[in-house]
Amino acid sequence: MAGQGLSQHRPTRVSGVVRIGISGWTYAGWRGVFYPKGLPHSQELAFAARQFQAIEINGTFYGLQRPEAFAHWREQTPPDFVFAVKGSRYITQMLKLRNVAIPLANFFASGLLRLGPKLGPILWQFPPQLKFDAERFESFFKLLPRDMTEASALARRHDARLDNRDWLSSDVSKPLRHAVEIRHESFRDPAFIELLRRYGVALVCADTVEWPLLMDLTADFVYCRLHGSEQLYASGYDEKALARWALRVEAWAKGGEPRDAVRVLAPTKPRARGRDVYLFFDNDAKARAPLDAAALIKRLKLDRRSPAARPERSANRREAGPRS
Numbered sequence: 001m002a003g004q005g006l007s008q009h010r011p012t013r014v015s016g017v018v019r020i021g022i023s024g025w026t027y028a029g030w031r032g033v034f035y036p037k038g039l040p041h042s043q044e045l046a047f048a049a050r051q052f053q054a055i056e057i058n059g060t061f062y063g064l065q066r067p068e069a070f071a072h073w074r075e076q077t078p079p080d081f082v083f084a085v086k087g088s089r090y091i092t093q094m095l096k097l098r099n100v101a102i103p104l105a106n107f108f109a110s111g112l113l114r115l116g117p118k119l120g121p122i123l124w125q126f127p128p129q130l131k132f133d134a135e136r137f138e139s140f141f142k143l144l145p146r147d148m149t150e151a152s153a154l155a156r157r158h159d160a161r162l163d164n165r166d167w168l169s170s171d172v173s174k175p176l177r178h179a180v181e182i183r184h185e186s187f188r189d190p191a192f193i194e195l196l197r198r199y200g201v202a203l204v205c206a207d208t209v210e211w212p213l214l215m216d217l218t219a220d221f222v223y224c225r226l227h228g229s230e231q232l233y234a235s236g237y238d239e240k241a242l243a244r245w246a247l248r249v250e251a252w253a254k255g256g257e258p259r260d261a262v263r264v265l266a267p268t269k270p271r272a273r274g275r276d277v278y279l280f281f282d283n284d285a286k287a288r289a290p291l292d293a294a295a296l297i298k299r300l301k302l303d304r305r306s307p308a309a310r311p312e313r314s315a316n317r318r319e320a321g322p323r324s
Helices: 041-051 067-075 089-094 101-109 112-118 134-143 148-155 190-199 239-253 285-299
Strands: 017-023 054-057 082-086 119-125 178-181 205-208 221-228 276-281
Touching: 017 239, 017 285, 041 054, 041 285, 054 276, 067 112, 082 112, 082 276, 089 101, 089 119, 101 112, 101 148, 112 119, 112 148, 119 221, 134 190, 221 239, 239 276, 239 285, 276 285
Parallel strands: 017 054, 017 276, 054 082, 082 119, 119 178, 205 221, 221 276
Antiparallel strands: none
């Protein structure tokens, strides 16, 4: 049966919590390959969530979802599961961070808070044409909520479009994490790295042939997206590549940096408490993403039942549709 052999697991506890997952879960090409033949589409998230400890929600990038959708996703996944949520492309791709206070409020009012403890990092992805502008990015970072309380306050500023379809509170109190994925060479700038560190925003380590691959550590967690280093969204990762990524994950989780890290600035000091690591495979063509994610999980021995992982935490209080 397709999908068998991917054992249920818990996050490793090297020092930080490691979560290996996939970007999105609704792909026709995965049916009968990753998903068992005949599995109802309505059960695909639940099936994927038994294999992986985290999944990126892609639909939030393309349009505002409804609170009921977030509630359904929460109900379909195990208690220790986490969703990474892609920020609205209206904010990052269309408005390009200009005049985004209300759109940002609408985004948070659309139902994210209904995920409660399953709300993981929020991913802000920028288009290849967008260049680094220190003033514009700092203004955006100042608007981002740092915890559930701030997110609730921001959500209450939504406009009339969210009237009678908003969700303004969470049943948990915890920090929020933000990560940015850049796609222009102008971000190879020390000023950008320093700005991220000032606001505790993670720089996404994006493996692709088309965009910058940077591994500067700027937050208390690491966020990776593996798009396929030879062919965008299509090429898989062989044993040699997976071994390389496994070493990187282990180094980050232990609070250090990989020996082969590509950086703008000098290495950071080792972090005694380690760093939580989120790594998502986005090479969804031919069902490569779930297969590669499962292989990396096996290599890192995350399929062995480990001690109960501590919840993700942020030391910096300031410190499923198509993918992209």
